[in-house]
C-alpha cells in the first residue's frame with residue numbers, strides 16, 4: 001500500500017474525529033494502549049473539578065451530593081455496555097487480580113464436589129498466581145495448566161472452573177469465547193474470562209455466550225489512567241449465590257447500619273469490599289464517556305485494518321531482520337495487538353521508543369504493538385514502520401544504553 005492510499009484510509013475513517021478526545025503528545029506514535037491507554041482530555045477536566053469542587057469544597061458531603069458512593073455501580077454500568085452485560089451485572093472495583101480472587105473463590109464454592117481449575121500455562125502471570133493462592137487457601141482443588149490446544153481435552157467432569165484470558169497478552173491470540181464457554185458448560189464447569197485485553201478493544205458478548213464470571217482492567221483500552229479501578233462481572237443468575245469471601249463493609253446489605261454481623265448485599269455490590277478510590281474511579285468514569293457514541297463493531301473493523309496494515313508493512317522488515325510474527329493472521333483469532341519474536345527484542349524496542357514510537361517488550365523475546373482504534377491513524381502505522389526500519393537499518397539498537405533493563409518493561 002502506498003502512503004497516499006494510507007492517507008485516504010484516514011480520510012474515510014469513521015472514527016477519525018475521536019482522536020481529538022485524547023491528549024496525544026506531538027509526534028509520538030503510541031502503540032501501547034494495551035498496557036496503559038492515552039489520557040482522554042475529558043479526564044483532565046473532570047479530575048480538576050472533582051479535586052477542587054467535590055473534594056476541596058464539598059468534602060464529605062460529596063459521598064451523597066456528588067454520588068461518590070454510587071460510582072462503582074455507575075462506572076460498572078458503562079463498562080457493561082461494552083462487554084455485552086446488563087446494568088447491575090458489572091461493578092468497578094479494586095484491581096483485576098483482587099477481582100479474580102473474589103470471583104474464583106465464589107465460582108469454586110458453586111462447584112464444591114469438583115477438584116480442578118483449568119487454565120492456560122501462558123495466561124497472564126497474575127491470573128496464575130491468584131489461582132495458586134486460592135488452591136493453597138482451599139486445599140481441595142488443583143490447578144491444571146495446559147497449552148492452548150489442550151484446553152478442550154483438559155475439561156472433564158472434575159473441572160470446577162475454566163479460567164482464561166480472552167486475548168493472550170504476549171501473542172495477541174484471541175480465544176473462541178463462545179465455543180470454550182459451551183464446552184466448559186457441557187462438562188458442568190463454570191467459566192471465568194479475563195477481559196484485560198478485550199474490554200474497549202472490540203465488542204464482547206458475555207451474556208450472549210452465557211459466561212458466568214469475568215474480570216478486566218480499567219487502564220488499558222478503557223483509558224482510565226495508571227492504576228485505574230478494574231471491574232468484575234457476575235451473571236445475574238449467579239449473584240444470589242456468589243459468596244463474597246472478601247466480606248467488607250461496602251458489600252454489606254446496609255453498610256451504614258454498622259451492625260456486627262455481615263449480611264451480603266443481594267446484588268453485585270456484595271463483591272465490593274472497601275471504600276472506592278474516588279479520584280481514580282472519577283477518572284475512569286470520565287474516560288468511559290468517550291465510548292458513549294461509539295459502535296464497537298466499527299472499532300473492531302478499524303482494529304483489524306490497522307493490524308492487517310501493520311503486518312503487511314512489516315513483512316519486508318520481518319524477512320530482512322528476522323522478526324517472527326506470532327500473532328494470528330486469522331481475524332477471529334486476533335485481539336488488537338501485533339507481536340513479533342526477535343532475539344534482540346528488548347534493545348530494539350528501547351531504540352524504537354527513542355525514535356518516538358512506543359510499544360513494549362515481553363520476556364523472553366517478544367516485541368508488542370497495541371492498536372487502539374479510537375486514537376490511532378493509519379498514517380501512524382506507516383510512520384511506526386518507517387522508524388523501525390531506521391532502527392534496524394542504522395543498527396541503532398546496538399547502542400549499549402538500550403540493553404539496560406528498566407524496572408518496568
Ligand SMILES: Cc1ncc(COP(=O)(O)O)c(C=O)c1O
Nearest residue numbers: 095096097124165169194196230
Ligand atoms: C490478562 C491480565 N490480567 C490482569 C492484569 C493486571 O491485573 P492488575 O489490575 O491486578 O494489575 C493484566 C495486566 O496488567 C493482564 O494483562
Ligand SMILES: Nc1c(O)cccc1C(=O)C[C@H](N)C(=O)O
Nearest residue numbers: 034035036124169196362408409
Ligand atoms: N499493569 C501494568 C503495570 O502496573 C505496569 C506495567 C505494565 C502493566 C501492564 O499492564 C502489563 C500488561 N498487563 C501486559 O499485558 O503485559
